[in-house]
Amino acid sequence: MKVFLKEGKTQKISFNGPVRTGLFLQSKNFLINGYKEFQRDFVNTLSATAPGIWGASNLAYYSNSDECQADTLRGEPIIPSYFVTRILKDNYLLDILDKHNLQSTIEAPPFKREFSPAEENREIGPSPATFLISSIEIRMNDFGYGCVIFSGAIKANRDLDIVEFKELGANLAPLLNTYYDIFRNTFETVWKSIPKDVLLNTSFIAGKNSRDSRKYYMGLNRPIGHMIYVMRILEIACSSDEEFIEAKKEYIPALFSQDEKYVCDSSLDENMSIYTGYGNYVVIYQEQKVSHWQRSLLSRVMRVIDVFYVMFEEVTENLIYLNNSINLDDAAPNPKELEDKARMLVEYRAKSEFFRAIYDDYDNHTDPQSLKIWRDVEENWDTEDRLYALKNQLDLSGHIHDRLMSDLGSIHNRKVNAFILIFTVLGMIAFILNLIDFTQNSDEFTAPDNLRLMILGLMAFIIFGFTLRIVKNSEKH
Numbered sequence: 001m002k003v004f005l006k007e008g009k010t011q012k013i014s015f016n017g018p019v020r021t022g023l024f025l026q027s028k029n030f031l032i033n034g035y036k037e038f039q040r041d042f043v044n045t046l047s048a049t050a051p052g053i054w055g056a057s058n059l060a061y062y063s064n065s066d067e068c069q070a071d072t073l074r075g076e077p078i079i080p081s082y083f084v085t086r087i088l089k090d091n092y093l094l095d096i097l098d099k100h101n102l103q104s105t106i107e108a109p110p111f112k113r114e115f116s117p118a119e120e121n122r123e124i125g126p127s128p129a130t131f132l133i134s135s136i137e138i139r140m141n142d143f144g145y146g147c148v149i150f151s152g153a154i155k156a157n158r159d160l161d162i163v164e165f166k167e168l169g170a171n172l173a174p175l176l177n178t179y180y181d182i183f184r185n186t187f188e189t190v191w192k193s194i195p196k197d198v199l200l201n202t203s204f205i206a207g208k209n210s211r212d213s214r215k216y217y218m219g220l221n222r223p224i225g226h227m228i229y230v231m232r233i234l235e236i237a238c239s240s241d242e243e244f245i246e247a248k249k250e251y252i253p254a255l256f257s258q259d260e261k262y263v264c265d266s267s268l269d270e271n272m273s274i275y276t277g278y279g280n281y282v283v284i285y286q287e288q289k290v291s292h293w294q295r296s297l298l299s300r301v302m303r304v305i306d307v308f309y310v311m312f313e314e315v316t317e318n319l320i321y322l323n324n325s326i327n328l329d330d331a332a333p334n335p336k337e338l339e340d341k342a343r344m345l346v347e348y349r350a351k352s353e354f355f356r357a358i359y360d361d362y363d364n365h366t367d368p369q370s371l372k373i374w375r376d377v378e379e380n381w382d383t384e385d386r387l388y389a390l391k392n393q394l395d396l397s398g399h400i401h402d403r404l405m406s407d408l409g410s411i412h413n414r415k416v417n418a419f420i421l422i423f424t425v426l427g428m429i430a431f432i433l434n435l436i437d438f439t440q441n442s443d444e445f446t447a448p449d450n451l452r453l454m455i456l457g458l459m460a461f462i463i464f465g466f467t468l469r470i471v472k473n474s475e476k477h
Contacts, residue, residue, distance in 0.1 A: 003160070005156040007156050007158045007159050010156075012235055013131075015150040016306060017147060023199065025198055026197075027079060028354075030142075043056055045193055056085065080142075081362075088138075093133070093136060100181050105131065106130070108127050108128055108129045109127070126157055128157055129157055130155045131153075131172050135152070136150055140186075143358075144311075146307065233282075235285070237286075255277070256275060266376045269369070272294060274373060276302075276380055297369050302377070304362065305374060311355060315390060316389050319349075319397055322348060323400055342404040345401045349401070
């Protein structure tokens with residue numbers, strides 16, 4: 001196989017990975033008041049609080065100041081792709097790396113085939129390549145997730161073919177989590193700076209989750225700030241038509257499966273080809289004919305859909321965990337616990353439905369090229385199965401909630417029936433006492449009769465014991 005990257009040369013690459021931010025905003029409040037004003041003020045606050053370039057997705061405008069451009073861009077979605085981002089580059093990057101005792105370069109580990117069986121855990125020889133970090137961008141969505149983007153270039157320490165370059169990217173990806181402290185520090189900065197009335201109490205960093213919710217929400221046990229997985233996005237520039245055609249013939253079979261379903265060109269431009277996969281994403285383009293905006297669409301789409309995909313998976317897992325943690329066969333359920341479980345189901349189900357609605361809305365706000373990428377990724381990743389699994393768990397949670405409310409209603413009905421019985425007995429006793437007075441047929445005042453007092457006392461004791469037993473039985477069931 002021919003050389004892809006010669007020794008001493010560099011190739012641009014970016015790494016993108018979804019993370020849990022632990023920051024949940026009250027999105028429904030912004031649906032009324034709008035995001036832009038909040039984002040503008042908040043970005044100004046953060047810029048004065050912590051170093052870096054702070055920004056927000058809803059603050060961008062088109063060149064002609066329109067909110068929507070027909071046949072090109074269809075306007076901003078209701079919920080932005082991220083509510084705030086922090087970009088660290090140049091001096092900002094160097095300063096924060098120095099603060100956390102980190103480097104701006106990462107040496108790629110040797111290829112596994114270069115280890116002998118007896119020296120499997122030892123590094124032999126120099127690193128085949130070095131990743132030069134030019135910027136780190138940390139994006140935060142408003143529902144507990146976000147993404148981290150490492151941009152830079154790989155510098156070859158020796159000649160590399162495309163398969164070796166692919167392996168390098170896979171080997172470098174796990175090492176990016178060594179920058180975890182920067183991610184979490186960013187989330188904590190946002191947490192400390194953001195108005196608390198716009199955050200939900202389910203925020204991981206807040207630590208305000210009730211013990212009851214911890215029993216039913218498995219997400220609380222998951223780490224904040226770690227990149228869950230890492231994608232590699234590669235842009236290959238070609239200087240001629242012949243080089244463009246040759247690059248597609250040479251590189252794509254080596255980077256992707258040969259299943260036609262997973263190897264399709266998502267580009268609408270004849271001077272550019274876009275290929276998506278599970279770990280590697282490639283744009284091959286003619287550098288004189290394709291703009292930076294065109295070839296960067298792949299990265300921008302992936303940074304949104306990748307976060308959604310992780311959310312689909314983890315929301316579905318949380319629903320499965322929540323649905324299966326509720327016992328519907330308890331012979332003597334606690335009414336307070338039933339109410340807590342029912343409320344939790346309603347809240348989590350509402351958030352999940354809201355999240356699903358946001359996802360369904362996103363593809364209505366993309367340009368044709370981005371929409372094509374979005375649809376191909378959905379097919380390649382079998383996103384429909386994720387949506388189907390989520391729908392099934394939402395339906396199940398609805399049935400469980402109905403059962404809980406039915407059990408709760410039965411308990412309340414038994415209590416009401418018990419009180420009706422008590423008041424019925426008291427009414428009968430009052431009637432009996434009135435009948436006794438009537439049968440005495442005496443208008444004259446007489447001294448209390450000891451026998452009557454004993455009978456009335458015995459009747460009162462029996463009624464009290466009977467009432468107490470009914471009340472205890474109703475509380476127990």
